Amino acid sequence: MRDYPTNRRGFDRILTVLAATFLAVSTSAAFAQADVAKKSASELAIDAAIPTPEPANIPPPTAADFKADDVQPAPPVVRESKPDDQKTETRATDPKPADSKAADTATSHSDTSTNATASSDAKPSSVQPGPNPETTETKLDEPKTTAAKPDDVTAAPSDGIKTNEAMKDEPKKDATATITPAAAPSQAETGSATATDQPSEPVKAANIVPPADQPVAEKLRPLLDTEATKFFDRKAERAAIEKFYAARSYAPLWTEGGTLNAQAKGVIARLRDAAADGLNPADYPVPNFAAASSPDQLAEADLKLTASMMDYARQAQSGRMHWSQVSADIQYPEHPVDPEQVLANVTTAKDSSAALDSYNPPHKLYRELKQKLAELRGVGDGPVTQIADGPALRYTPARGKKHPAVVMEDPRVPILRAKLGVSENADDTHYDAKVAAAVRKFQANADLKATGVLDERTIKAINSPKRDRQIDTVIVNMERWRWLPRELGAPSLGDAYAILNIPDYSLRVMQHGTPIWTTRVVVGKPGVHATPLLTETMKYITVNPTWNVPPSIIYKEYLPALQQDPTVLERMGLKLERDRNGGIHISQPPGERNALGRIRFNFPNKFLVYQHDTPDKHLFAKETRAFSHGCMRVQNPDQYAATLLNIALPQEHYTPEKVRSMYGRNEFDIKFPTPIPVHITYQTAFVDHAGKLQLRADVYGRDAKILALLQNSSGRDLETVIAHAQPSYSRPRGSIPQQGVAFNENRGFGGGFDNSGPSFFERLFGVQTPPPQMDDRRRRIYGR
Incomplete structure (x- = not known):
């Protein structure tokens, strides 16, 4: 068992x-x-x-x-x-x-x-x-x-x-x-x-590459593995491009069997017409695919076109420069392109030219400027015709009977005749004496040697966009439109927003794409008191506001006056208090004489500026209205408030009369359930409702600086962002006369930052006394 x-x-x-x-x-x-x-x-x-x-x-x-x-x-x-x-x-x-x-x-x-x-x-x-x-x-x-x-x-x-x-x-x-x-x-x-x-x-994926493209694919992979930085200097774009090519087994993007595909033709057409959008075609070089006779050359050309396409998309959407390179008092939300989305969008679109063009600003005012730019350059709505590269053309006059004139023939000559205004025999392909004379005249005006020979430098100069002062102004303003958000308004409020144009001294409320209300404004003085450019959201308005005097005004204007007359603030209705740390706080209670008037419009921002009423109405009659310390004074604040409140709180049925009935001595806030976007812009060129181009004075000198950056290739790198030192402002301290001045030792330092309103000396003596100069780096920004 x-x-x-x-x-x-x-x-x-x-x-x-x-x-x-x-x-x-x-x-x-x-x-x-x-x-x-x-x-x-x-x-x-x-x-x-x-x-x-x-x-x-x-x-x-x-x-x-x-x-x-x-x-x-x-x-x-x-x-x-x-x-x-x-x-x-x-x-x-x-x-x-x-x-x-x-x-x-x-x-x-x-x-x-x-x-x-x-x-x-x-x-x-x-x-x-x-x-x-x-x-x-x-x-x-x-x-x-x-x-x-x-x-x-x-x-x-x-x-x-x-x-x-x-x-x-x-x-x-x-x-x-x-x-x-x-x-x-x-x-x-x-x-x-x-x-x-x-x-x-x-x-x-292993079989995605057609046999005819396999040689190029075999060259693209080592190029991206070892020399990607040669073509793409931005890390995020380089990684996205490498991933995109790898996912398609390194099949070329722009050729099929060595021949340009439809997507490549559309992209090349858009890059060559970049001047129509205020961009420079020279910034987006197009490789010569026709001269690429080997897989190595085709692979390099493929990556070069990809790099130019990415540069165009990025600069069309976000600008050829970063706004921080222009001034420290500009703050717009970033909206960079997604490299993977650009690659997928352009390479799969039926119309790759339109897909690439879609990265330009969609705003109506931008499109109107683009149309005016074409009119100023004397071109139509279509792409600008370019003279193609080719052999040099020259005309050799006759030298006696034994040496007749030598006239070259080229298919580019009719385009050359049209560009240089040679109307006789417009379709003639011969580079004759009249065409050579027109080329010589152009060279003399373009600071080129007047040889009459159509060489490479002359072709580049002829293809370059026409420039003059108005054209430059339009291009600079098109560049600034790229900084603004793609969606200006609040969708839930009928795309409502408020937009203030500093050089035009105007404020508009927009809804459903049309202006529903407009008024005049007073903006900051040129220099350290310039009104900043920004995008924020208005969250509430304050009725009967208290004016908390900014530290810069206390330090530069009020403390020197107190040294001379310790009772002057009390006589003006201002209160002076000191906190536990020795800091000084001066405020003005609500009332008719308050520097902020009866209403303050609040859109919190790092510059601590806002829009408000003012007791000094006479300044609105002036043509040039740059008088404040940075904030924006509104001519008709009761109408402005009623317009905004009817957008944010339509069930309340606000009117200017209803707003004025709330004026008094008690400060209170009216909050918006949905904040309304506010854009502070700088438009020295815009198209009015009659379709006419309007130009305004460059009150802050911003156009010249932007134009210089546009012409300087080193200023077009979005990743080169100038770091601006933001000082930490301490509370003003000093020897304050004690006689006749009451202090609240427990008072905390607070209040908003309003640099507007008449200065102390303007209120007291009715004359303007220049304040002490302050280093430009010690701007309005201060820590509470």
């Missing part, structure tokens, strides 16, 4: 080992599959195409490796039994019970098969009758050698099935030859989809 308890102990040990092996293999396969999912399409394609060296194929532990020392295998037993006992007879050499042996065989099958039902459907024909102990051990071990290891999952997801099925007819193979990545069976061969099946996308 068998010692079943002894055999059971050996059986339990074998089951434990087999279970551990199964868990290890399953976990490795899961990690391998997760690793596959993390790889990109191009990486998977490369993995599939290049066999990976396998590690040593050491078979998993078998039952023979874990036999107990005191357990001897039982001799073969032949039992005459019913047909149901056939399985027991064929496994009589196993030291375990027949039913346990069957369970072990099923477990072995489950280790190597990717189908969940394989363990319970093993065919009897796969087990040969009359085994000896060696044969039985081999059949237990052999399926285990085909279990997928982590390095094999991607290459051969279904080898276990193939090995089990092939056991019927194939001779026993060595374990190291059972897994071959290049010979992985397909899903059709295995009959079912497995958990480690490769996705179809990488296989598709």
Whole structure:
């Protein structure tokens, strides 16, 4: 009789080992599959195409490796039994019970098969009758050698099935030859989809490059791997471009079989017409694809066109310079392009020229300036015609009868005639004496040597956009429009917003794309008190505001006056208080004489400026209205407030009369449920409602500085941002006369920053006394 308890102990040990092996293999396969999912399409394609060296194929532990020392295998037993006992007879050499042996065989099958039902459907024909102990051990071990290891999952997801099925007819193979990545069976061969099946996308990516483009693709990859910084100097763009090319297996973007595709033609047309949008075509060079005769040259040309396309999209949307390069008192929200989105958008668009053009500002006032720019240059709505590069053209006059005139012929001559105003024989392709004379005249006016020869420098000068003062002013204002947000208004309020134009001294409220209210404003004085350019949101208005005098005015104007007359502030209705740190706070309570008038319009910003009423109405009658310390005084604040409140709180039905009824001595705020955007702009050129170009004086001298930056190539790098030191303003301190002045020692320093209103000396004596000069870096900004 068998010692079943002894055999059971050996059986339990074998089951434990087999279970551990199964868990290890399953976990490795899961990690391998997760690793596959993390790889990109191009990486998977490369993995599939290049066999990976396998590690040593050491078979998993078998039952023979874990036999107990005191357990001897039982001799073969032949039992005459019913047909149901056939399985027991064929496994009589196993030291375990027949039913346990069957369970072990099923477990072995489950280790190597990717189908969940394989363990319970093993065919009897796969087990040969009359085994000896060696044969039985081999059949237990052999399926285990085909279990997928982590390095094999991607290459051969279904080898276990193939090995089990092939056991019927194939001779026993060595374990190291059972897994071959290049010979992985397909899903059709295995009959079912497995958990480690490769996705179809990488296989598709491996074959995405047409044979005609394969040579260029083979050159593009090393170019991007080793010389990407030569073409793309911005890290984010470089990474996006490398990823984009890799995802398409480095197929060229702009050529098919060495010929320009439709997307390339559209992009090139837009780059050459960049002057129509106030940009410089020279900043976006177009490579000569016609002269590219080798895969190396085509690969370089492909990357050069990609670089020019990216430069155009970035500068069309965000500007050729950063606003911080112009002045420290400009603050607009950043809206850079997404390089991946640009690549996908332009390369897949039906009209790549229109797709690239869409990165220019969408604003109506910008489009109107673009139209005026075309009119000033004398061109129509279409692209500007350019003279193509080519051989130099010259006219050689006759020298006697023996040396007749030499007249060259070129298809570019009709375009040259049109550009230079030679109307006679407009379609003639001969470079004759009249054309040569026109070229000579142009060269003299363009500070070129007047040779009459159409050479490379002359062609470049003729193709350059026409320039004059008005054209430069329009271009500068088009550049400033690129700094503004693409959406000016609040969508939930009918795209409502307020926009103030400093050189025009005007304020408008816009809704649904049209102005619904306008008024005059007074802005900051040129210099340190210039009104900043910004975009913010108006969150509330204050009725009957308190004026908290800014530290700069306290330090420069009020403290010197207090030295002369300690009672002057009290007589003017101003309160002086000191905080615990010795800082001084001067304020003016609400009232008719308050410097802020009756209403303050609040859009919190780092410059601490705002819009407000004023008691000095006479300044609005002046043509030039730059008198404040930085804030903006509104001519009709009650109408302005009613207009804004009816947008933000339409159910309240505000009117100017209702607003005025709230005037008094008590300060209170009216908050907007939805903030209204406010844009402070600087438009020295704009188109009015009659379609006429309006030009305004450059009150702050901003146009000249922007124009100089536009003409300086080193100033067009958006990543070169000038750092402006923002000083930390301390509270004004000084010797303050104590007689006649009451202090509140516990008063904290606070209040808004309003630099507007008449100065102390203007109020006291009615004359303007120049304040002490302050370093330009010590601007209006101060810490509370």
